[in-house]
Amino acid sequence: MSEKEVFLTPEGLANLEEELEHLRSVKRREVAERIKEAISFGDLSENSEYEEAKNEQAFIEGRIITLEKMLRNARLIKQDEVDQGVVGVGATVKIKDLEFGDVIDYMIVGSVESDPANNKISNESPVGQALLGKTKGAVVDISVPAGVIQYEILDVN
Missing domain, CATH: 1.10.287.180 (Transcription elongation factor, GreA/GreB, N-terminal domain)
Structure with missing residues (x-):
């Protein structure tokens, strides 16, 4: 296995x-x-x-x-291997909640390093999974227990 x-x-x-x-x-x-x-x-x-x-x-x-x-x-994950402009593990993403207007910066990390209190979210979390592979300007729908949250990707570093 x-x-x-x-x-x-x-x-x-x-x-x-x-x-x-x-x-x-x-x-x-x-x-x-x-x-x-x-x-x-x-x-x-x-x-x-x-x-x-x-x-x-x-x-x-x-x-x-x-x-x-x-x-x-x-x-x-080495910074020089992170695809610039595309959300992937190691990238920092600035997203905007389209309903409330909140802007949040998240770093996408592996599940071992996940620490939401410090804005490090897992690539396996619902938000992390939804953001992977997306680029600046994309609007992402994320299903959560309370419904669907829409985020716009403002920047990817």
């Missing part, structure tokens, strides 16, 4: 690599120390500190596996 390609900006790649290194070098050691300390309390069957530490260890190991898989399947 082929694994899903993960689109990353250089910043996103650096963040994932940093998180992976922190988990491997710091968190693993901290949890191992907590497990060792909890074992010293004796009777593991009723030892909540031991259970918590083992659960955290399982979470950390799962996250490490997830990050390694993402990095193995990473496709780096």
